[in-house]
Amino acid sequence: MTVTEEIKNRLDIVDVISETVNLRKSGRSYAGFCPFHPNTRTPAFFVFPETQTWRCFGACAEGGDLFSYVMKREGWDFKEALRVLAQKAGVTLETDVPVDKAQKAVEDRLGDLLAAAATYFHQLLLHAPQAEAAREYVSRRQLSPETLDYFQVGFALDSWDQCRTHFNSQGYDDQDLVDAGLLTENPDKGTRYDRFRNRLMIPIRDGNGRVVGFGARTLDPDGLPKYLNSPQTKLFDKSNLLFGLDGAKRSIREARQAVIVEGYMDVMQAWQAGFRNVVAQMGTALTQEQLGQLKRLTKQFVLALDADAAGAKATLRSLQVARETLDRELDVRFDAHNLVRYEGRLQADIRIVTLPEGNDPDKIIREDPTEWPKLLAKARPVVEYVIAVLTQDLDMGDAKGKTAVAQQIVPLIEDIQDPVERDHYWQRLAHVLRVDERALRQVRRPDRKRPYTEQATAVKPPVNPPDPIPLGKNLSAIKKKEDFFLSQSLHHPKALTDVQQTLHQANQPIVNANDFTTTEDRALWQQMAAWSRGGAFVTIQDLCDSLDRALLDRVEHLQTLAPTLDANLDRLSDQLVIAVLDWRIEKTRQLRTDLLRFVTDAKLQGDAEAYQEYMARVQELSVIKGKLDEAKNAMSASSRRRAEDASLGRF
Numbered sequence: 001m002t003v004t005e006e007i008k009n010r011l012d013i014v015d016v017i018s019e020t021v022n023l024r025k026s027g028r029s030y031a032g033f034c035p036f037h038p039n040t041r042t043p044a045f046f047v048f049p050e051t052q053t054w055r056c057f058g059a060c061a062e063g064g065d066l067f068s069y070v071m072k073r074e075g076w077d078f079k080e081a082l083r084v085l086a087q088k089a090g091v092t093l094e095t096d097v098p099v100d101k102a103q104k105a106v107e108d109r110l111g112d113l114l115a116a117a118a119t120y121f122h123q124l125l126l127h128a129p130q131a132e133a134a135r136e137y138v139s140r141r142q143l144s145p146e147t148l149d150y151f152q153v154g155f156a157l158d159s160w161d162q163c164r165t166h167f168n169s170q171g172y173d174d175q176d177l178v179d180a181g182l183l184t185e186n187p188d189k190g191t192r193y194d195r196f197r198n199r200l201m202i203p204i205r206d207g208n209g210r211v212v213g214f215g216a217r218t219l220d221p222d223g224l225p226k227y228l229n230s231p232q233t234k235l236f237d238k239s240n241l242l243f244g245l246d247g248a249k250r251s252i253r254e255a256r257q258a259v260i261v262e263g264y265m266d267v268m269q270a271w272q273a274g275f276r277n278v279v280a281q282m283g284t285a286l287t288q289e290q291l292g293q294l295k296r297l298t299k300q301f302v303l304a305l306d307a308d309a310a311g312a313k314a315t316l317r318s319l320q321v322a323r324e325t326l327d328r329e330l331d332v333r334f335d336a337h338n339l340v341r342y343e344g345r346l347q348a349d350i351r352i353v354t355l356p357e358g359n360d361p362d363k364i365i366r367e368d369p370t371e372w373p374k375l376l377a378k379a380r381p382v383v384e385y386v387i388a389v390l391t392q393d394l395d396m397g398d399a400k401g402k403t404a405v406a407q408q409i410v411p412l413i414e415d416i417q418d419p420v421e422r423d424h425y426w427q428r429l430a431h432v433l434r435v436d437e438r439a440l441r442q443v444r445r446p447d448r449k450r451p452y453t454e455q456a457t458a459v460k461p462p463v464n465p466p467d468p469i470p471l472g473k474n475l476s477a478i479k480k481k482e483d484f485f486l487s488q489s490l491h492h493p494k495a496l497t498d499v500q501q502t503l504h505q506a507n508q509p510i511v512n513a514n515d516f517t518t519t520e521d522r523a524l525w526q527q528m529a530a531w532s533r534g535g536a537f538v539t540i541q542d543l544c545d546s547l548d549r550a551l552l553d554r555v556e557h558l559q560t561l562a563p564t565l566d567a568n569l570d571r572l573s574d575q576l577v578i579a580v581l582d583w584r585i586e587k588t589r590q591l592r593t594d595l596l597r598f599v600t601d602a603k604l605q606g607d608a609e610a611y612q613e614y615m616a617r618v619q620e621l622s623v624i625k626g627k628l629d630e631a632k633n634a635m636s637a638s639s640r641r642r643a644e645d646a647s648l649g650r651f
């Protein structure tokens with residue numbers, strides 16, 4: 001998922017637009033007076049929650065997504081809109097601007113303090129008389145001195161102020177310690193005290209080996225929480241850290257596989273046993289940022305999940321609960337939907353293995369290291385895994401049960417990007433459920449859920465639960481054409497000149513930013529157009545260098561889409577022109593359909609004025625569509641002729 005998609009997932013366009021426009025529900029959509037052109041009589045401005053888009057059918061005749069709305073309303077460019085909406089959605093942007101010097105100085109100071117803290121805690125574990133119980137604990141966990149040293153495992157004294165006093169004497173003030181997450185502040189009482197007390201301290205490093213925080217295990221048998229992490233700080237952000245990554249990079253490359261486990265102990269135990277391609281997620285569902293760091297090293301990931309995290313066999317046994325679990329609880333550490341999407345986006349191979357109940361990697365490796373590779377070999381692809389878990393105790397005589405299972409799995413299959421793989425799972429699911437594949441393909445998707453449960457409080461639920469409607473399907477067909485167009489243009493920028501010329505000759509507008517559905521693609525197109533005109537850019541690298549981080553993600557994804565095998569530029573540009581005409585036809589058709597709904601509404605309500613106005617627009621759109629059809633037919637015919645000529649010429 002690109003960052004703009006993530007933002008759109010978290011924010012509801014109806015909410016955002018409602019901040020400034022008075023919207024009234026009308027059928028499945030919302031209508032109001034357009035904020036961009038003077039109109040007070042007939043509402044011409046519509047918001048479609050299902051597709052998260054808006055459109056003005058009046059004087060503006062414009063539309064778009066959340067970003068384009070905000071950009072137009074505030075007069076912002078894409079970058080500015082991205083910054084503000086990301087903040088609103090609680091999404092962290094990987095900024096492409098170099099960190100300014102002052103900020104870097106602050107981070108360096110924090111980094112130094114954290115590194116010093118890791119050393120301080122480590123020395124305490126090794127030498128402090130008060131650390132006797134801690135030393136017993138690590139020896140019970142069979143962590144060798146070498147391992148303790150490598151990970152710099154430490155101990156925090158059972159005290160409210162020892163750490164603070166120590167670092168105050170080293171020249172760090174309380175604010176430094178609060179910023180580093182070592183000191184906790186109680187603003188009500190105005191008190192400050194050591195965050196970590198009587199805990200085993202495990203330094204967490206970023207991919208470059210810099211200490212950014214700590215994971216701390218309680219040594220008190222009744223202590224809660226069992227693990228206490230550093231709070232979010234300038235350096236510590238759980239969503240983009242993987243424990244152990246700094247030391248695992250080389251092994252991941254060599255093994256061509258990254259194994260992702262749940263706990264610090266698992267990573268340390270694996271490292272000790274010589275399995276060094278193992279990292280741990282940080283107690284949240286695997287994020288795209290985390291996988292993004294790994295994908296530079298390998299495309300193959302194995303998730304080794306504790307039996308309970310993977311949805312507890314016991315829990316998944318009952319389907320009603322499984323449904324709940326897949327939707328909510330599992331989300332915490334295992335989100336099948338996101339995994340399937342990441343897989344497509346990253347062109348990765350993600351596999352899952354569940355550990356035997358009551359076991360974690362730490363225990364398995366301690367008891368018999370040879371079991372570990374055997375276990376990993378049992379890892380299964382995500383969809384295969386979900387099918388197996390959800391059907392293992394399903395009564396094949398229970399029709400309702402089968403439907404419930406199908407409803408869970410069908411959306412996953414639909415999300416698979418590779419057509420062959422997708423087809424494989426349609427067949428597989430049909431086979432397992434013993435139903436006809438065609439029936440499966442008609443299974444209604446359950447309401448699409450919002451993937452970010454952590455943010456649940458910040459995100460209002462969709463105002464009306466979307467039904468699966470053809471609009472959404474068509475939209476994705478359009479999106480595919482746009483993706484095809486953009487990806488081919490990236491591979492063969494030279495074809496673009498031809499495309500524009502052909503459209504111009506056919507009396508059609510040349511490809512412009514408004515041709516694209518998402519604002520992201522609109523912004524990308526503007527850069528690409530400049531690039532294809534040959535101005536400042538020569539290579540695709542030049543293009544990439546000119547792009548924001550957010551757009552770079554998109555380009556990366558587009559580049560993974562297969563280049564056409566046909567390197568003949570003439571034929572390629574024909575295909576591209578036809579793609580453009582196709583999506584313009586489809587969009588016009590959709591608009592017309594949307595508008596007809598309002599025509600019907602207006603008629604039912606006896607609103608003659610609105611009826612007239614909408615009808616006029618419908619007729620306009622019919623004319624436009626007629627011209628587009630004509631252009632496409634002419635184009636297809638000439639393209640065929642050209643292909644025939646070419647093959648005649650060749651023989």
Ligand SMILES: [Zn+2]
Nearest residue numbers: 034037056060
């Ligand atoms: Zn308008």
